[in-house]
Amino acid sequence: GAGVSQSPRYKVTKRGQDVALRCDPISGHVSLYWYRQALGQGPEFLTYFNYEAQQDKSGLPNDRFSAERPEGSISTLTIQRTEQRDSAMYRCASSPNDYGNVQGQFFGPGTRLTVL
């Protein structure tokens, strides 16, 4: 079946603009995760949803970052008033449940965000 999809794959924006990154998880997956990955580094946790409920947003860097998953499926990560330091790969993952990562997380291809 279809894997996790993310759109857009590449986004170039000017400093100060808002951006919205979309994640479409694997059908039926209960849990959804957002990570940010700087060049040459591993992904860093941003936030996590169980169904539509945001369970942990401790990794969001500041209040310019927000995420939602209103119907428990597609999720949007929004960055307001973008800054150059926001440039990174943003990765979404989903899993059938949140029980100790038993089956692992399934990652999408990522959105490469560049802020000029």
Place this chain on the structure above:
Amino acid sequence: GDSVTQMEGPVTLSEEAFLTINCTYTATGYPSLFWYVQYPGEGLQLLLKATKADDKGSNKGFEATYRKETTSFHLEKGSVQVSDSAVYFCALSDQGSSYKLIFGSGTRLLVRP
């Protein structure tokens, strides 16, 4: 806080050579340990995992053993192929927030024919 340290790459090997990628971790309690692989242009894929001490995870000829005494989870393969060229990430999830993966910085593997 919890962390994962991996050997720096790139690691360049000839086909059929033996592979070891070192991974050590710092965590409280008893984390679960994972290796993820990222092929060019694709998302990260779970390669193998181990959830308790002395467990051995294995998949596609790769193996890693959860060593609590040395806090390590080294990835090994007896005979690499060109198709194994990818970036490999070691990761952990701790007991308190098992949904959250903490990754190492990744190790790029290049296998030459």
